[in-house]
Amino acid sequence: MKIKICGLNPTRDVQTCINLKVDFLGFVFYNKSPRNIDLKEIDVLKKYNPKSSLYVSVCVNPTDKFIKENILGNFDYIQLHGSETLKRVKEIKKMGIKVIKAIKVKEHKDIALHENYKDIADLILFDSTSMEKSQSIPKDLLHKLPKGKKFGLAGAINLENVQEYCQLGFNFLDLSSGLERENFKGYKDHLKIKNFINKINETKN
Numbered sequence: 001m002k003i004k005i006c007g008l009n010p011t012r013d014v015q016t017c018i019n020l021k022v023d024f025l026g027f028v029f030y031n032k033s034p035r036n037i038d039l040k041e042i043d044v045l046k047k048y049n050p051k052s053s054l055y056v057s058v059c060v061n062p063t064d065k066f067i068k069e070n071i072l073g074n075f076d077y078i079q080l081h082g083s084e085t086l087k088r089v090k091e092i093k094k095m096g097i098k099v100i101k102a103i104k105v106k107e108h109k110d111i112a113l114h115e116n117y118k119d120i121a122d123l124i125l126f127d128s129t130s131m132e133k134s135q136s137i138p139k140d141l142l143h144k145l146p147k148g149k150k151f152g153l154a155g156a157i158n159l160e161n162v163q164e165y166c167q168l169g170f171n172f173l174d175l176s177s178g179l180e181r182e183n184f185k186g187y188k189d190h191l192k193i194k195n196f197i198n199k200i201n202e203t204k205n
Contacts, residue, residue, distance in 0.1 A: 001166065001200055004152070005193065006058060006176040007035030010044040013188045018053050020197045026056040026079065026174070029070070034185040035176070042074050056100065067095060079125065086116050098122040102154070104129045105137045111144055118150065125174055128155035142168055159196050166203055 005017055006026030017025050027045075028035040045055060054076040061082035062071070071078055072095060079100040080089060093099050101121040103114050106129045114124045126145050128135045136156035137145075145151065147169040157165060158178030165173060179196060181189045 001203065002152070002172040003197065003200060004056065004172070004174040005179060005188070006056075006154075006174055007033075007180075007186060008188065009186070010037060010041040013190070013193075014045065014048050016190050016193060018048060018051055020194060021051075022053055022193075022197065024054050024056050024077070024174075025050070026058050026176075027075075028058045029062070029066075030058070030060050030081070039070055042070060045074065062092075064091075064095075067092065067097075072097060077122070081127075086120065089117055089120055093120055100125055100152075102127050105141055105145070108141060108144065111141065111146075114146065114151075123150055123152055123172070125152040125154055125172075127153075127174070145170075147171070159192065159199060162196065162199060163203070 002023045004024035004026055005022050007028050008014060008017065008025055010027065014025060027037050030036050055074070056077040056079050057071045057075040058079040058081055061084060067078065075097065077098045077100050078092060079102060080092070081102045084101070089099055089101055099121045100123040101117045102125045103110065105111060105126050118124060126137060128137050145153070149171065152172035152174055153165060153170045154174035156178060157173050157175045162173065179188055179192045181187045
């Protein structure tokens with residue numbers, strides 16, 4: 001099981017996640033998000049030894065200029081959460097960075113959109129259409145999503161329901177709001193993170 005924790009703060013959260021061997025550490029670059037980080041905080045990431053953890057920049061329709069100035073050399077992956085076309089994803093991939101393409105799923109027809117990107121994106125992430133709200137993909141569609149190492153799932157995943165998602169066959173889960181303090185968007189609860197990772201490790205055994 002691979003785990004990505006998104007919406008992390010470079011100063012508060014990174015060392016905890018590295019110590020817990022979280023696979024993917026996600027940092028949001030989206031002004032409308034309460035989890036958005038200041039570009040100056042990218043330098044903070046350089047102070048850590050990430051060990052086995054990988055840094056992911058989460059962007060919405062990023063420009064070439066933004067990617068070249070801020071992402072390349074600082075992050076292992078770029079997660080594209082906007083309306084990026086296949087052509088655009090190919091252009092970004094050619095810049096020399098691995099790509100996670102998010103597919104927003106609300107109806108059955110949305111699932112097929114992954115076919116456009118599966119041969120070029122390194123990972124496909126199925127997410128709800130709620131963006132910053134904690135909302136899951138409709139349950140009747142979960143069983144129809146493709147599974148496998150290349151596909152991940154996001155959307156209202158937490159300690160209480162993770163067992164259910166594991167049983168459905170997903171082996172790459174992306175969490176954000178489910179690991180935050182109550183009523184504090186953007187502030188991760190380190191005890192929740194520890195408890196979640198412990199539960200995942202128990203599932204592996």
